Amino acid sequence: MKIVLLGSGNVATHLAKALKAKGEDVIQVYSPNLNHAKSLAVTIGAEGLNDLTEIERNADLYIISIKDDAIESVAKSLKNVTGLVVHTSGTTDIRILSSQVKRAGVFYPLQTFSKGKEVSFENIPLCIEANDESQLSILNTLAAKISHRVYELDGEKRKVLHLAAVFACNFANHLYTLANKILNQNGLDFEIIKPLIAETADKVMNNLPENVQTGPAVRADENTLNKHLSMLTDMPELQNIYQTLSDSIKLTLK
Amino acid sequence: MKIVLLGSGNVATHLAKALKAKGEDVIQVYSPNLNHAKSLAVTIGAEGLNDLTEIERNADLYIISIKDDAIESVAKSLKNVTGLVVHTSGTTDIRILSSQVKRAGVFYPLQTFSKGKEVSFENIPLCIEANDESQLSILNTLAAKISHRVYELDGEKRKVLHLAAVFACNFANHLYTLANKILNQNGLDFEIIKPLIAETADKVMNNLPENVQTGPAVRADENTLNKHLSMLTDMPELQNIYQTLSDSIKLTLK
Numbered sequence: 466m467k468i469v470l471l472g473s474g475n476v477a478t479h480l481a482k483a484l485k486a487k488g489e490d491v492i493q494v495y496s497p498n499l500n501h502a503k504s505l506a507v508t509i510g511a512e513g514l515n516d517l518t519e520i521e522r523n524a525d526l527y528i529i530s531i532k533d534d535a536i537e538s539v540a541k542s543l544k545n546v547t548g549l550v551v552h553t554s555g556t557t558d559i560r561i562l563s564s565q566v567k568r569a570g571v572f573y574p575l576q577t578f579s580k581g582k583e584v585s586f587e588n589i590p591l592c593i594e595a596n597d598e599s600q601l602s603i604l605n606t607l608a609a610k611i612s613h614r615v616y617e618l619d620g621e622k623r624k625v626l627h628l629a630a631v632f633a634c635n636f637a638n639h640l641y642t643l644a645n646k647i648l649n650q651n652g653l654d655f656e657i658i659k660p661l662i663a664e665t666a667d668k669v670m671n672n673l674p675e676n677v678q679t680g681p682a683v684r685a686d687e688n689t690l691n692k693h694l695s696m697l698t699d700m701p702e703l704q705n706i707y708q709t710l711s712d713s714i715k716l717t718l719k
Numbered sequence: 720m721k722i723v724l725l726g727s728g729n730v731a732t733h734l735a736k737a738l739k740a741k742g743e744d745v746i747q748v749y750s751p752n753l754n755h756a757k758s759l760a761v762t763i764g765a766e767g768l769n770d771l772t773e774i775e776r777n778a779d780l781y782i783i784s785i786k787d788d789a790i791e792s793v794a795k796s797l798k799n800v801t802g803l804v805v806h807t808s809g810t811t812d813i814r815i816l817s818s819q820v821k822r823a824g825v826f827y828p829l830q831t832f833s834k835g836k837e838v839s840f841e842n843i844p845l846c847i848e849a850n851d852e853s854q855l856s857i858l859n860t861l862a863a864k865i866s867h868r869v870y871e872l873d874g875e876k877r878k879v880l881h882l883a884a885v886f887a888c889n890f891a892n893h894l895y896t897l898a899n900k901i902l903n904q905n906g907l908d909f910e911i912i913k914p915l916i917a918e919t920a921d922k923v924m925n926n927l928p929e930n931v932q933t934g935p936a937v938r939a940d941e942n943t944l945n946k947h948l949s950m951l952t953d954m955p956e957l958q959n960i961y962q963t964l965s966d967s968i969k970l971t972l973k
Contacts, residue, residue, distance in 0.1 A: 532940075533940070534942060575911065576914065577918055579922060579933070582931070584918060588914045590914060622905060622906070624950070626902070626907060626911065626912070629899075629901040629912055630915055631935065632895075632897050632961075633895050633915060634915050634919045634933070634934065635932070635968070636934075636960075636964045637894050637916070637919055637920075640886045640887060640890050641886075641923050642927075644884070645883075645929065648880070648883050651875075651879040653879060653883070655928075657844050658880070659923070660843055661887060661888050662888070663924065665888045665891055666891075666916050666921075667920075669892070671836070672836070674909075675899065679888070679892070680885055680890075682889065682893075684786075686786075686787070689810050702967055702970065706890075706964065710890045710893055713893060717896065
């Protein structure tokens with residue numbers, strides 16, 4: 466497949482490398498910042514460009530992997546292409562595309578990508594959606610090449626998944642940050658808590674999280690809960706989070 | 720070393736097996752519930768008992784691994800032993816023991832233990848404390864046998880560590896539970912989100928969490944934040960948590 470990639474951020478970068486590794490032909494990388502476009506393009510043997518009018522009109526697939534609120538305006542520049550146009554957003558409706566282009570779809574990788582951290586695409590859930598069966602079949606074939614986990618999900622379910630991901634990923638990472646803040650303020654290093662973080666995630670690979678909850682809140686250990694709250698007196702923001710999440714854990718006991 | 724274990728819960732069980740695997744001689748397991756005591760004792764070739772007066776008085780080490788608020792009363796029954804008496808609690812002061820027994824210490828494994836899930840003790844941080852150098856040395860030697868990560872921490876630092884662990888482990892696991900609740904209510908399976916949970920934890924093994932935060936809050940993407948909040952209208956508890964944690968993430972941007 467001849468593929469044009471519109472975007473050069475974390476998702477675009479990891480996706481481009483995974484496609485290239487499976488022999489797909491990514492011919493162009495577009496970014497409004499020419500340096501960003503070229504710097505990604507050179508790693509996969511593509512052309513880097515920052516002018517939407519220079520985009521190849523005869524590609525098979527156009528992948529728009531940019532900020533949600535910029536997707537529509539970039540899609541407008543692809544009005545007359547015959548290839549399939551997809552975005553990679555968890556929250557954006559497919560109609561943003563189908564109102565602009567002939568053939569529209571979604572190709573959403575459910576993962577957290579960071580610069581400089583390699584991820585194996587094979588285990589990343591790819592959530593696909595298209596306006597008709599033949600387009601869906603094209604996406605399915607491509608997705609199955611780079612991942613073992615392909616899910617056909619409509620927009621409503623994809624948005625739910627994205628919301629759940631904020632809890633399980635973005636908020637979990639922020640709790641690591643808060644833990645590190647508590648450690649640092651007391652001369653302790655983040656290193657000491659890493660095995661605990663790894664095991665906490667590993668436990669739910671084979672158990673539902675509600676079945677392996679530990680800690681003072683699930684034991685209704687008011688003595689420890691009160692000690693912890695009093696240790697956070699000088700950090701009211703963390704005290705509030707501690708109270709809110711402990712209360713929420715206690716609700717599961719009823 | 721001749722060791723007596725007082726307790727038969729998750730920490731006691733995993734610790735007993737790790738000690739046994741390194742050739743230590745756990746001679747007795749005490750629990751108020753005789754079945755619990757025997758069921759653990761039989762796996763490590765020890766005697767199970769539920770009568771504190773039957774405890775061997777000449778052991779080298781007594782490990783009290785029970786609920787925090789029961790430690791003191793069990794320690795009272797060890798008043799006249801000459802061996803070292805330790806507890807495994809993150810939040811309990813060493814003085815609870817040293818006010819009762821001659822030689823007191825703390826042997827706190829920083830990990831989340833669940834029945835039926837094996838963990839490798841080698842990577843578990845063991846936090847030790849004792850009232851004098853010779854006792855500390857004994858604990859250090861024992862700890863180093865079963866773990867590569869031994870930390871000498873005083874009670875204040877240990878309590879801080881325990882508090883940080885609640886954020887990084889107990890609260891993170893609860894966020895997995897909430898994510899699963901959102902998925903289930905919409906006919907999606909927890910399975911789909913597992914690779915994301917694994918990667919989120921894996922990322923902070925080599926990066927500080929504040930440097931790899933992703934998601935709508937850290938992008939100050941108000942459009943997505945508002946969409947998510949409106950999706951949680953029927954779940955006010957989750958809506959409150961979403962708002963609280965998103966606000967906290969935004970504070971890191973200042």
